Amino acid sequence: MRKLFGTDGIRAVAGEAPLDERTIYAVGVALATKFGEGSTIIMGMDTRESGPWIARTLAAGLSAGGATVANAGVITTPAIAFLARKHGYSAGVVISASHNPWRDNGIKIFGGDGYKLPDAVELAIEAEIESVLAAGTVHTEGAALPEVNESYRAEYIQFLLNAVPGISLDNRKVVIDCANGAASSVAPQLFASLRGTVEVTHASPDGRNINEQCGALHPEIVAAEVKVHGASMGFTFDGDADRALFADERGNVVNGDAVMLACARDMHARGELAGDVVVATTMSNMGLEAAFKRSGISMLRAPVGDKYVLEQMRESGASLGGEQSGHILFPARATTGDGLLTALMVLDVVHRSGKTLGELIADLKNFPQVILNVKVREKRPLDTIPAVVATIQAAEDELRDTGRVVIRYSGTEALARVMIEAESEEAMRRHAETIAGAIRAELGI
The missing domain is CATH 3.40.120.10 (Alpha-D-Glucose-1,6-Bisphosphate, subunit A, domain 3)
Incomplete structure (x- = not known):
């Protein structure tokens, strides 16, 4: 272990x-x-x-x-x-x-x-x-x-531009939120070359303000900025910029599920979606699976973690995969999730389609979903705790084909994550609170 x-x-x-x-x-x-x-x-x-x-x-x-x-x-x-x-x-x-x-x-x-x-x-x-x-x-x-x-940064920017040839903002205005993180050293220069108006926010790191009320942890911030500036789109990155979330033209947050849908349909139409399959994770919404099905695309689920998504992509030969959190994988272009590359790929789909981001994903109807994070003092196997097992079993028995229960420990923090998806919002919240309460009682800080 x-x-x-x-x-x-x-x-x-x-x-x-x-x-x-x-x-x-x-x-x-x-x-x-x-x-x-x-x-x-x-x-x-x-x-x-x-x-x-x-x-x-x-x-x-x-x-x-x-x-x-x-x-x-x-x-x-x-x-x-x-x-x-x-x-x-x-x-x-x-x-x-x-x-x-x-x-x-x-x-x-x-x-x-x-x-x-x-x-x-x-x-x-x-x-x-x-x-x-x-x-x-x-x-x-x-x-x-x-x-x-210093030449490394210029090399990387050129790699991104080469990965999506002919990319352009088409004179649109966009907002980019650099999370006061690593994107601050790259994104402003990259987007400035794309023939449009770029409003750069949270690109003044001081060593302690990384991810602080900004970036991919708080996508509602860039969504609000899109409205303020009358922009066409917003992009927001996490601290090391290996993932990205978005805001559409109306200031709605667009997560990784929606990004995978827009990109998969575009790749499918161009014959670039190998096997007509996309690899997502256990956290992706059932609504995404339904939207894929309507487009003739099947979806596989991998454990949470972009490296596990990539492992399943390599096994299945898939050419697109990712996570709801914004890690999107384009293995024909890069070996790992890249928030800046994802932003360019989404821009390219919008550019070629002649549609807005909101229009491209308008039919994505998500099941109600809640994720509760419970701080824990230890990561004891949950299937060895009878009280927790009983609450999970009760949720699964009630929801059956109308929802999903995913309980897991965070791989990077001392947290247990309780995710419930259901047609009934009342049942979703009730079971999430019950399971979270059981974990808190046994393992909580």
Whole structure:
């Protein structure tokens, strides 16, 4: 069982285990050992104030293990995946906690092929980390990062433009919310080249304002800005910009389900949707499945986590997949979810269709859905807690073919997530509260 890696790397409060100095250093040594002496690692980070010291500590461990480090500075997570693959680095590492608050941070790792590491490889790295920690030696004195290579950012922007040739705003006005995160270093320049009017918001990071009342955690903010500015569309990213959510021309929030629907129909019409199938997750709404069916498209469900979506896409040969949260995967263009690429792809669909984003997804009728987050002190298997099992069983028995029950632990936070979908909003809320109450009583903080 994994102890350090969650669904998206190692994540914790910066300075506390497993993001304390000793463990970070051990991660560096372990990665250098895993990828071999003489390996080369490209590193980037988001805008959190803890990013530089974590990067220096990690670089010290990498150097001690015989690896060489290249520094891309503040840049998006998918940019590191792209750069690792393009330049033949052994691996890419990102210092980021994505959508988490500024006090948190994390370590995300990509192989030299630009893909996230399989679980088996992460387990092997964990074992090596434990070995390094047991040895107890940490040498971070004088640890430093090499100079930032500023050309990497320009390379990444050009890659995005090449991925969607001929992309244009068609003189529209759009609003982009950079979440005071990594997108702040890329998105303004990218969108400024697209022949339109761009209102940039939340692009002034100070180390502590990342995701604070902005970005993909708060899509209602960019939706309100679309109305204020009379814009055609809004885009909002999370802290490391590997996902995006949207607002349509009327200021309605558009989530990842709706984005997958618009893109899938466009790809289907052009013969680019392999197998006429899309891979979503257990969290995607039943309404999306129904809309796909009307368009002759089938939907597979993977566990939550974009790397698990990608695994199922590779197994099924699917050319589109993603999550309701805004991680969208276009494997013909990129190896990982990329919020900026997703924004360009949606713009391209709107551009070629001659329709607004709202018109493209107007027939998507979602079942009522609620997600309750319960803070927990431990992640004990829920199927071993009789009181919780009983409430889940009662919900499933009542809802049967008219709803869904999905209960899982967050892979990145100390939370249990209770998701209920049902035709009856009353039943949905009643069962969600009952299950959440049972979890809180047994495991709550």
